[in-house]
Amino acid sequence: SQQGEEDPQALSIQEGENATMNCSYKTSINNLQWYRQNSGRGLVHLILIRSNEREKHSGRLRVTLDTSKKSSSLLITASRAADTASYFCATANQAGTALIFGKGTTLSVSS
Amino acid sequence: GAVVSQHPSRVICKSGTSVKIECRSLDFQATTMFWYRQFPKQSLMLMATSNEGSKATYEQGVEKDKFLINHASLTLSTLTVTSAHPEDSSFYICSAKSGGAVETQYFGPGTRLLVL
Numbered sequence: 001s002q003q004g005e006e007d008p009q010a011l012s013i014q015e016g017e018n019a020t021m022n023c024s025y026k027t028s029i030n031n032l033q034w035y036r037q038n039s040g041r042g043l044v045h046l047i048l049i050r051s052n053e054r055e056k057h058s059g060r061l062r063v064t065l066d067t068s069k070k071s072s073s074l075l076i077t078a079s080r081a082a083d084t085a086s087y088f089c090a091t092a093n094q095a096g097t098a099l100i101f102g103k104g105t106t107l108s109v110s111s
Numbered sequence: 112g113a114v115v116s117q118h119p120s121r122v123i124c125k126s127g128t129s130v131k132i133e134c135r136s137l138d139f140q141a142t143t144m145f146w147y148r149q150f151p152k153q154s155l156m157l158m159a160t161s162n163e164g165s166k167a168t169y170e171q172g173v174e175k176d177k178f179l180i181n182h183a184s185l186t187l188s189t190l191t192v193t194s195a196h197p198e199d200s201s202f203y204i205c206s207a208k209s210g211g212a213v214e215t216q217y218f219g220p221g222t223r224l225l226v227l
Contacts, residue, residue, distance in 0.1 A: 031214060042117075042204060042220040043155075088154060092213045098145065099206075099213055101155045 006089060006102040013109055019076045021105040023089030024069075030092065032065060033099075034074050037086045046074075046087075079109045114138055115207050117219035124195055125227055132190045132222045134205030140185035141207035145216065146178075149202040161188050195226040 006023045013019055025032070031050045035043040049056045049065045049072065056063045062075040076083055089102045114137040124130050134144055143162050147155040159175075161167040161182035169175045177199075179191040188207075192199055202223055206216040 030212075033214060035218075040202070040221070040223065043206075043218040045218075048214060096213055098157050098160055099216060100157070103154045106152070 006087070006105045008105060009103065010106045011108070013079055013107070015080055015109055015111045017079055017109075019079050019083070019107055019109070021074045021087050021107070022071060023073070023102050024071045025089070025091050025102075026070065027091075027094050029067070030096075032072050033090045034061075034063060034072075035088045035090060035101075037088065037104075039085070043088070076107075079107075081109050081111045083107060084109045113217040115141075115205065115217045115219040117203075117205055117222050119222060120220065121223045121225075123225045123227065126196055127194055129191055129193045130195055130224060130226075132192075132203055132205075132224070134188045134190070134207065134219050136186045136207045136209075136217070139207075139209045139217075141188070141209055142185065143208050144182055144188040145206045145208075146180060146188075146190050147204045147206070149204060149221075151202075155204060158190075192224065195224070197226045200224055200226045 033048045034046040037043050047058050047063050049063045060077045065072045086104045086106045088104045090099045093100050116135045118133045145160050146158045148158050149155045157170050158173045159167045159169045159180050161180050163182050163185050167180035182188040202221050204221045206218045208216045
């Protein structure tokens with residue numbers, strides 16, 4: 001079953017603009033991860049944020065986590081055409097034995 | 112480090128045939144490997160979890176007799192799609208981890224299966 005639900009499902013922006021994607025989840029978590037997937041390729045791990053963290057940065061990426069709302073956001077600043085990809089959030093299932101992925105946001109950055 | 116490979120990257124087969132996909136951890140020992148299926152424009156859906164030397168644990172709705180998983184060594188897991196049908200056409204991704212939390216998985220590049 002899907003744990004994370006991202007919105008929007010699709011996002012189209014111009015180069016230089018910021019892109020914000022949101023993820024909601026249903027159960028308690030220890031941490032939440034964001035991944036990127038280029039078309040027809042495997043997953044690239046972007047960032048992990050722990051449940052006791054509210055915000056984390058990595059380069060042009062900024063992730064927030066609100067455990068009270070069971071939601072997270074991924075912000076990509078100053079987007080580039082190379083950021084065009086699908087982005088997924090993922091959390092561990094309740095048993096802690098597997099990752100459950102959200103439906104993903106497809107980002108298209110045009111130059 | 113932590114590289115996972117898959118072979119083949121793409122495969123086309125006729126309906127009714129079986130296809131084997133390999134997943135290898137190249138620079139670490141993978142005690143657990145995961146197999147996911149991803150249909151176009153959809154998310155990854157976990158199919159099964161395999162621990163080295165044990166039978167795989169399949170997710171609800173995944174036919175274990177159709178999707179045979181073997182994790183015979185700490186660096187290799189195979190997924191065999193038996194009697195493939197066009198509806199099995201999908202992107203299959205494996206991941207592997209070596210102990211630790213489930214979050215520390217390393218993903219393979221995926222295998223595109225097209226069943227004609």
